Amino acid sequence: MIRSLWLLLCIAVISSCKETTKKEQLNNTKPIAEVFTEFYEFKKNINPIEATKAGYSAYNDTIANYISDDYILHLKDRYTYFLEQLGTYDSTTVSATDYMSMRVMEWDCNVKLEGVMNPIVTVASPIYDLPSFELMPLFQIQSLHLYVAQLAGGTSVQPFKNIDDYNNWLKRLEDYLLFLDTAIEKMKVGMDKGVVLPKVLTQKMLPQVRSFIDIPLEENLFYQPILNFPDGLSDVDMDIIQSNYEDFIQKKLTPKYVELNRFLTEEYLPACRDTDGLLDLPNGKATYQYLIKLHTTTNMTADAIHELGLSEVARISKEMEAVKDEIGFQGDLKSFFNSLRNKEELMPFSKPEEVIESFNAINNRIALHIDSLFTLTPKAGFNVRRTEAFREASASAEYVPGSKDGSRAGIFYVPIPDVKAYNMVHDEALFLHEAIPGHHFQLSLQQENNNLPEFLHPESMGVFVEGWALYAESLGKELGVYTDPYQYFGMLSMEMHRAIRLVVDTGIHAKGWTREEAIQYSLENEAESEESIIAEVERYMATPGQALSYKIGQLKIRELRTKAEKALGNNFNIREFHSQILDSGSLPLVLLEEKINNWIVSQNNLSSKKPTSK
Structure with missing residues (x-):
């Protein structure tokens, strides 16, 4: 009996120490806003084109080589770090709005970490548990080579307003060439491991690549910013920029597309598969889930x-x-x-x-x-x-x-x-x-x-x-x-x-x-x-x-609207419902449902407190 009491006392002391440590940890954290800011800097750093899209000019001169081993290891390290940071806060230490944002960030970090944990990467030799899309980095739609070409024309999100903008784009294209080099390397690894695109998709990609090879310079999409100089540039600046763009396109970019076209046509296409879905790749079922x-x-x-x-x-x-x-x-x-x-x-x-x-x-x-x-x-x-x-x-x-x-x-x-x-x-x-x-x-x-x-x-x-x-x-x-x-x-x-x-x-x-x-x-x-x-x-x-x-997203929003209409009856306000859906940013569906459920409860509570008419 005494031994049992002593054991219970020890457990109580240990629990108390853990609780004290947790409270000290919560009390000693930096403001959650600093974590959010740090996380967003990380997000811009790993996807600089999205940063440009959002209007952040500091990232206009770079493209992340997101298929490289170093990049994947960096993601693993950072997502782990941010999850540890979030663990030092709870709903009692931040506002309700910040707590919702925390939970979105937590969901994002967890699911992305799960994704980068799939490939077991070593610098010397990548070994993949699941078929990795780093080994199939180019395809006929929603692929970086298409997005870069869209930016190149000067009418999309990449700015071409001054000499710095023009120089930034050439620097960004240097990173793009490095990405294409890595893409060829990764696709060769994929060929060895049987992780390759369906043949029909590669066939659709070939004309896209060839469209930048046998084309007059003035018709090349990457040359269009030279044909549309903004006001304010001097003749000297325009001459220098024009010369730099011509050199880059003719001596670097076009030869890289020639190399890529040769690789895709002569090496990759013959190795591509005749099957169509992930089931036909190693561990494809788990990857799809x-x-x-x-x-x-x-x-x-x-x-x-x-x-x-x-x-x-x-x-x-x-x-x-x-x-x-x-x-x-x-x-x-x-x-x-x-x-x-x-x-x-x-x-x-x-x-x-x-x-x-x-x-x-x-x-x-x-x-x-x-x-x-x-x-x-x-x-x-x-x-x-x-x-x-x-x-x-x-x-x-x-x-x-x-x-x-x-x-x-x-x-x-x-x-x-x-x-x-x-x-x-x-x-x-x-x-x-x-x-x-x-x-x-x-x-x-x-x-x-x-x-x-x-x-x-x-x-x-x-x-x-x-x-x-x-x-x-x-x-x-x-x-x-x-x-x-x-x-x-x-x-x-x-x-x-x-x-x-x-x-x-x-x-x-x-x-x-x-x-x-x-x-x-x-x-x-x-x-x-x-x-x-x-x-x-x-x-x-x-x-x-x-x-x-x-x-899946539409059905959930429609389900939540129907639920709110039934629960609130005459007190349902469609304008307020839409505001509730739209005023917290993009939410995972589980958090969206929780938010609307809480809103329904709050609206019912408000209506129950209204005085009844006599």
């Missing part, structure tokens, strides 16, 4: 997502049937899809400028109704612009946020590779998604929110960003559009497109579907052209899991 977690911020399984996708496809198909019947089309849904692909009334444009004007007209119509759904709106403006010619054929519509200081407006890029074949059936939904109240609203508000630490100002969680944009498409009738049944069908088609992604992405990477099976499934269930469907399926092959984020 990680990518699901990364892109959806959930622990959903591939099977569960696949079944959810099938369910959503069936639901949306019923709505499509109703619209088809309203229009009076005689025939099945697949025949209706085919009729839309070639319907002359939906392809009325003869000049690309007319497409842009049409989007501006949609903007004007929505502006009349926006106050009915939103009190929180951004200060930043945006422009609708045609996608650059070099990437237009394989590009999707996209939104690029403006600079944080407002000096550069956001850009809604629209690809128009063949204006006479441009089909406008999706345009209202596309505008709602990419511009207002989709990406332009959400990303601009996030960037302008002074209550958030700066690391939460960039795009961040794709499942939130894309989930919000897809949810925004559903607001069309409330915002005065979708009065034309064809445009409403276009919205259903875009939602169907995202539901199909759940089926096809998991089909390719978890269920052994071939590229051809994925294309056929898409053709049978949506109105997109075969050409665009092929490009989409190949996108899923290149970026596994990313396409899942849209529908």
Whole structure:
């Protein structure tokens, strides 16, 4: 008995010491704002192009070699460090707003650390537990070689306003050449380990690379800033810059593209695989499950997502049937899809400028109704612009946020590779998604929110960003559009497109579907052209899991809205609900759900305290 009491006393003393240590640790920490600032400096350092995108000029002269062993080891060290820092705070030592930001940071560090822990890297010889995307660093979409070329033209986020800007870009391109060298080295390692791209993706990449080789200097995208000097440069400065750019393009950049083209054509392409999904790579199943977690911020399984996708496809198909019947089309849904692909009334444009004007007209119509759904709106403006010619054929519509200081407006890029074949059936939904109240609203508000630490100002969680944009498409009738049944069908088609992604992405990477099976499934269930469907399926092959984020995020926001409407009844305020969704930056879905649940409780408490009328 005495021994037992002594043991209990020892345990109590040890527990007390631990609690004291914890309290001392909490009391002796630096302000959480300093940790947030340090974390954001780290984030800008590891992704300097994103820093440029956000308007931070200090990083305009560099590109991170994010596929190098040193870079991966640096990530592992830093994410571990920041998790240790966060462990010295809790909800009692910081404000509620900062605590939410802490938890977002913690989630980000944990999931990214899990990702860099997958490859076991030694400087002498990389050994990979899971198929690493460092070994497949270039592909036909969303790849650095495409992004750098987009920056090169001088009309994107890279500034070309003075001599320092021009010099910074050449320095950044020196880093890009180093990245391409590393990419070739990594792809050779991948060839040895059987971690290579599907052959069809490499074939699509070859014309992109060749487009920078056999081309007159004046037509080279990297030379365009020389043809568009800003005011204020002296003749001497312009001559020096022009000479430096010509030397760099002719003596360094073009030879590197020649080398890359030779490697891809003669060595890499013959080694590429004829299979399509991650299942065909070593430990591909585990890799895909990680990518699901990364892109959806959930622990959903591939099977569960696949079944959810099938369910959503069936639901949306019923709505499509109703619209088809309203229009009076005689025939099945697949025949209706085919009729839309070639319907002359939906392809009325003869000049690309007319497409842009049409989007501006949609903007004007929505502006009349926006106050009915939103009190929180951004200060930043945006422009609708045609996608650059070099990437237009394989590009999707996209939104690029403006600079944080407002000096550069956001850009809604629209690809128009063949204006006479441009089909406008999706345009209202596309505008709602990419511009207002989709990406332009959400990303601009996030960037302008002074209550958030700066690391939460960039795009961040794709499942939130894309989930919000897809949810925004559903607001069309409330915002005065979708009065034309064809445009409403276009919205259903875009939602169907995202539901199909759940089926096809998991089909390719978890269920052994071939590229051809994925294309056929898409053709049978949506109105997109075969050409665009092929490009989409190949996108899923290149970026596994990313396409899942849209529908998973949208369904969660819609679920939370329905829950709030039911719980609050007449006290539900849609404008306040949207403010709650948008005023904390990009959140992992588990934190978003927790926030809205707390808001519902607080609103119910407020209503219960209101005096009743007699």
